Amino acid sequence: MIKKYLLIISVFATTVASAYDVKVDLYYNLNKEDYTAEVTYKDERYNSYGGAIVIPSWIEYQGVTYSVTSIGTFAFRDCASLESVVIPGGLNKLGIGAFYGCSSLATVRIGSGVKTIHSKMSLGGDSIGTFANCPELKDVYCYAEEVPKTGLNTFDGSYIGYATLHVPYSVVDEYKSKAPWSSFKTVDAMGPKCAKPTISFQNGQVIFACATPGVQFVSEVTTTDTQQNYSSRLVLSGVYRVSVYATRTGYENSDVTTTEIRLSVKPGEAGLVGDVNKDGTVDVADISKVLEVMASNAVTAE
Numbered sequence: 001m002i003k004k005y006l007l008i009i010s011v012f013a014t015t016v017a018s019a020y021d022v023k024v025d026l027y028y029n030l031n032k033e034d035y036t037a038e039v040t041y042k043d044e045r046y047n048s049y050g051g052a053i054v055i056p057s058w059i060e061y062q063g064v065t066y067s068v069t070s071i072g073t074f075a076f077r078d079c080a081s082l083e084s085v086v087i088p089g090g091l092n093k094l095g096i097g098a099f100y101g102c103s104s105l106a107t108v109r110i111g112s113g114v115k116t117i118h119s120k121m122s123l124g125g126d127s128i129g130t131f132a133n134c135p136e137l138k139d140v141y142c143y144a145e146e147v148p149k150t151g152l153n154t155f156d157g158s159y160i161g162y163a164t165l166h167v168p169y170s171v172v173d174e175y176k177s178k179a180p181w182s183s184f185k186t187v188d189a190m191g192p193k194c195a196k197p198t199i200s201f202q203n204g205q206v207i208f209a210c211a212t213p214g215v216q217f218v219s220e221v222t223t224t225d226t227q228q229n230y231s232s233r234l235v236l237s238g239v240y241r242v243s244v245y246a247t248r249t250g251y252e253n254s255d256v257t258t259t260e261i262r263l264s265v266k267p268g269e270a271g272l273v274g275d276v277n278k279d280g281t282v283d284v285a286d287i288s289k290v291l292e293v294m295a296s297n298a299v300t301a302e
Helices: 002-015 169-176 284-293
Strands: 022-024 026-031 036-040 051-054 058-061 064-071 082-087 107-110 139-142 164-168 186-190 198-202 205-209 216-223 239-247 257-264 298-300
Touching (some): 026 064, 169 186, 198 257
Parallel strands (some): 082 107, 107 139, 139 164
Antiparallel strands (some): 058 064, 198 205, 216 239, 216 298
């Protein structure tokens, strides 16, 4: 009898074993050779996510930055409360059945870098589409200017005959001529897209630039220093992560550009020299100067 119970416990433990390497808001498997990350699920009970999900372009774990480049097989499978998902432009592959059975999923935004949407494995004899059995799907925004390669079953059971596909205005005909994209009720042309902005650091100022004229820049600055501390001493890292995208009326928002600005206090240390205010020293006054420059979230391009 004891052996029987041990066997049952062992089988159950195997069934719900963790399927991920790390959790950084979402669950990921890491490739430590090329520093890439793949979104995955928590365990084989699936249903790991809900609400509105925005997949990041990169994550940091134990001081190492990993680029998020793919969504793994079944990563969002059976997430019954998942309503929308944003897939970044740097991600290039969606795994088999990645959003299979997401019964509340209504809006999907697929970034410009997605090249492949896999759907060739079988489940109980049936092929598995990446967005199959998502009956509430209403709007799919695909920013890729080259139609992603995918199987005919990608949207099986998702009633795309009643849904709208939004694609770049320059490639509407390409999407209309290729299944399964051609099966959407409406293929809507999105306006031209803002060029991806650049970030530079000059004379103590963060400078945004964009090849598209007349845009506004929407930026966000984060730092590991912005946290609650209980020690009598506070060591400032001097590392700031700056993200920005460009927006303009009549245009689609640009992809997000992200970089790190490092106020270096050690000779030869990687990053930008920290004497922002040019007083010959690197101190808190330099950090204050950077924060002052970054205080505005929206700047209009000249």
